[in-house]
Amino acid sequence: MSKWQSNAESRCSTGTQTDSMQGQVPRLSKVNLFTLLSLWMEMFPSEKYDLIKRKSQPKRTGLVVVLNMKIVGLHCSSEELHAGQIAVIKHGSKLKDCDLYFSRKPCSACLKMIVNAGVNRISYWPSDPEISLQKEISEHTSNGDAKLDAKAVERLKSNSRAHVCVLLQPLACNMVQFVEETSLKCDFIQKIERKQPDFSSRIFYAYRQEKMKEYEAHLLISSEETHKEILRLMGLENLCENPYFISLRQNMKELVLILATVASSVPSHCGFGFYLSESQQIKKQQSLIQEIALHCIIQARILAYRAEDHKIGVGAVIWAERKSVAADCDGTGSMYFLGCGYNAFPVGSEYADFPHMDDKQKDREIRKFRYIIHAEQNAITFRCHEIKPEEKTMIFVTKCPCDECVPLIKGAGIQQIYAGDMDIGKKKADISYMKFEELTGVSRYTWQQNPQNEYNDTRANSMNQHDGT
């Protein structure tokens, strides 16, 4: 096992949902799931913060806060505050024993407070740190200061009880291919295909290429020499030697490719977005801006790659919008994370405890449906905040909520659902999707072309040209 391939998962995953499962399809490890979500949080849409143009210090950073292997916070730095500072403001002493996954190595100002709060582990993505060590960026401030900060971070690291490390794990065999195939088959792409027969996988790949270019520019370091220099300055000289260095870069590139693939599975193609279901369109609703809805549904799509149902992975994430603007210090603005989940067997169960068969199996007793916990059910059960009736709470699900979940979502006080709807109206012996369409009192946003505007297809044309079609 190479040096960054920590055995952390085997140490820490006891007591989580059937980690021992050896399914037929590849799954993301929890460590890679948290890492991917931290990278994705760095991209949280924000008007104030122009991700592309920003070259100054500090670099925008995403953060996932985990307690007992469950996510309790998703954050990103804002104009005024670093991700680590936001973690301290939002979680305070509750950070004790948490694991923090940063999309960049945090600066000394953040690290000292996090260590002081008693966190268990701090993992960071081994690219350019928050206080950039890339010459062209740090020259705007002072490269000397950036190096000084890197040294202070090392001192804090060596004197702290918390384990500050790079936790990346090799992806399961065929994971990249699996994510590609399932992204092409997901509800959102299927819906576009149904409405736009011209849509082809080539267009999907064109979107992916565009995203890959954008994410590589943010999350990777193109020059091997610069990358090695930065790793050395961060005290990771062990990773600069081959074969570790080559595998590290390959591992990082594959994770970024997964992110680009998943993000391309919900493309804003031909005016597609999340809009109120037909029967609700007369309602005057305060809906989310499309970029944020897309961002959250992509979080749910990432979570789905941790699912235990090898036929279909479903992900769900719950966010709420705070009423008082005064508390908006997070890069996520007034939005705050409430909970997330994916479909899996009950906590603590082992792979062989329950049947895994679907409705093709004639014997109903050995079907999975009575045992599997749905993505929404896990998100509601393991939420980290109460759902407040005076605030707008939203759930983002990659698949249509089924008849078991619809009353749960409504009963929990969730006011908006953003979901795929390909299964709407399906009736099966053990799981049906009849109640979603009839649901009242909760706004249903489904993936469709903007019903208000005639779509002007400049973007589609440009993608077609891009694609050479």
Ligand SMILES: Nc1ccn([C@H]2C[C@H](O)[C@@H](COP(=O)(O)OP(=O)(O)OP(=O)(O)O)O2)c(=O)n1
């Ligand atoms: N909103 C939803 C919908 C479904 N699921 C999960 C629960 C089960 O793990 C699986 C059931 O999915 P299907 O209804 O697609 O059933 P099958 O997996 O049997 O597929 P098929 O469509 O072939 O019947 O998805 C979920 O977590 N959340």
